[in-house]
Amino acid sequence: MAEDQTPDPTSDDGGFALDRERLGHVRRALDAGDGAALAQLLDPLHPADIADILEHLDRKPRAALVRLYGAGFDGEILSELDESLREDVVGAMAPEVLAEAVRDLESDDVVDLIEDLETPQQEAILDALTAGDRVAVEQSLTYPEETAGRLMQREMVVAPEHWNVGQAIDHMRAHADLPDQFYHVIIVDPRMRPTGYVTLGRIMSHSRSTRLADLVDDSFRTIRASQDEEEVAYAFNHYHLISAPVVDADDRLVGVITIDDAMAILDEEHEEDILRLAGVGESRLLDGVFVTMKRRLPWLVVNLGTAALAALVIAQFEDTIAALVVLAVLMPIVATLGGNAGTQSLTVTVRGLATRDLTAANAWRVIRREAMVGVVNGLVLAVPLGLVTALIFGTFGIGAVIAAALVINLIVAALAGVMIPIVLEKLGVDPALASGTFVTTVTDVVGFFAFLGLAATVLI
Secondary structure (H helix, E strand, O other), X not given: OOHXXXXXXXXXXXXXXXXXXXXXXXXXXXXXXXXXHHXXXXXXXXXXXXXXXXXXXXXXXXXXXXXXXXXHOOHHHHHHOOHHHHHHHHHHOOHHHXXXXXXXXXXXXXXXXXXXXXXXXXXXXXXXXXXXXXXXXXXXXXXXXXXXXXXXXXXXXXEEOOOEHHHHHHHHHHOOOOOOOOOEEEEEOOOOOEEEEEEHXXXXXXXXXXXXXXXXXXXXXXXEOOOEHHHHHHHHHHHOOXXXXXXXXXXXXXXXXXXXXXXXXXXXHHHHHHHHHOOOOOOOXXXXXXXXXXXXXXXXXXXXXHHHHHHHHHHOOHHHHHHOOHHHHXXXXXXXXXXXXXXXXHHHHXXXXXXXXXXXXXXXXXXXXXXXXXXXXXXXXXXXXXXXXXXXXXXXXXXXXXXXXXXXXXXXXXXXXXXXXXXXXXXXXXXXXXXXXXXXXHHHHHHHHHHHHHXXXXXX
């Protein structure tokens, strides 16, 4: 491929999305089996961009890219790659390429890479590591999934309490195997228990004779290796941490967690909540038809049952609807507005529970607020809806009924949206996963019952 045909990695529309022109060139290089042209296209790119290209390719061209790119394949590409594709990519890599790729990764990235792979791929990666790195990774894998022990990296910079700035600087200069990214020098006592840490900025801005213990950062926090990773991410966000030492049951230093890993967990938790609110579980864009169907179908079955319950309520008022056919036209308005109001309240509540802004201390205040919002929104919408309905159908009674039913349903929807997630969390059920179905059921049933019940009482 001629050099003037190679797209500039910065020549797209100014954003960071995958360059479609470059992807087209990659496809043509793969079709031609041109490894040199492929390397020319991929070498200037960030590993995350190469991972994007892999995710846009089908299985055969993806394997061809891995084979043709060969030694240029960086371990960071595997870290950036979607989890559902890692096994295929690792399986397509030559053993020597895989070994070279994973050797440069930090221990936490290796753990993240292999924990979801099958045993043969795990062994292939572990065999590629040095003896020391393999021990570190295997020790991390002994911790339960989704804990700080799995999240931490073993590479860190440690200094005794009695050292000064000069000794710390000399130590770092003498060791070429420092972590690729680190923000603190961790201070430990003789039993390897962390007592504080010092930022690199403070070290560089003080004289060599200054004691490290005099420069300890006030934000110092330690994380238990057994602590849930969601709690770790919350601590980083709440206390504005950059990194935090990880300790075992005896408070001895075993690793460190950095802000990039904590923010990745926060991002995963937010994505998980959004997907669960929609009833699609842990679906990914790259999942196959059968996997996607299997994750979505159970909640559609549950929704079918709740829809049947709403239909049963409507069936109880069959004679009322037969006498006033206009009720069938107006019923969806009450239910739909109630469902939307419930979803609004539900989304805010689930988010508050996830960020721990909503606690037992302020739950009743939030419930009262949502109830008042339901009342106000109900009245604001009910008055014009009732007037327009009365004008269209020529009777004040039907306008009053739909207005009253709307107020009732919006109050119930607001309360259901906040109370159902709180109750589910108390029962140990993920509110993001189950709340939506229950809130929709409540708003549909109450909406239909209030509207048709009032109509049967007032108009017939």
